[in-house]
Amino acid sequence: MKKRVGSLLTAAVMAVSLTVTAAAAETAQSLDGAANPFADVEETSPDYPGILWAAEEGVTTGTTAATFAPDQECTRAQLATFLWRAAGEPEPALTETQFMDVTDPDAYYYKAVQWAAEREMWGFGTFSPHDSCDRLTAVYFLWR
Numbered sequence: 001m002k003k004r005v006g007s008l009l010t011a012a013v014m015a016v017s018l019t020v021t022a023a024a025a026e027t028a029q030s031l032d033g034a035a036n037p038f039a040d041v042e043e044t045s046p047d048y049p050g051i052l053w054a055a056e057e058g059v060t061t062g063t064t065a066a067t068f069a070p071d072q073e074c075t076r077a078q079l080a081t082f083l084w085r086a087a088g089e090p091e092p093a094l095t096e097t098q099f100m101d102v103t104d105p106d107a108y109y110y111k112a113v114q115w116a117a118e119r120e121m122w123g124f125g126t127f128s129p130h131d132s133c134d135r136l137t138a139v140y141f142l143w144r
Helices: 002-030 048-056 076-086 110-118 135-143
Strands: none
Touching: 076 110, 076 135
């Protein structure tokens, strides 16, 4: 059973990766000659098409209007926000704070974390929004 779940999870991650890669390639082609919105993202970077795709689709806005910070670690709050934006920024139905460490409704990630809680992406009392998001946590969020 564990092997089957592992295989299904691997297939799902590969499918998401292929979809994003294909969409990023299309974006790179459609943005040929377009100005790079981020001063810190080199056009020769292998991540360039994916970053442009995410910016064009509204999944990310960068760390400022002109920077992306590609070498900065991604936080759990950022990942929840990326997934929430990719889902169309649905308004969370939960009105009560779900995590002891996510209590500020003005935080950029508040609604995203509430939405993640509704989908039971995490449910252990604290969310640790400023902690680095490792691959295991990212896959877990996608799986949930």
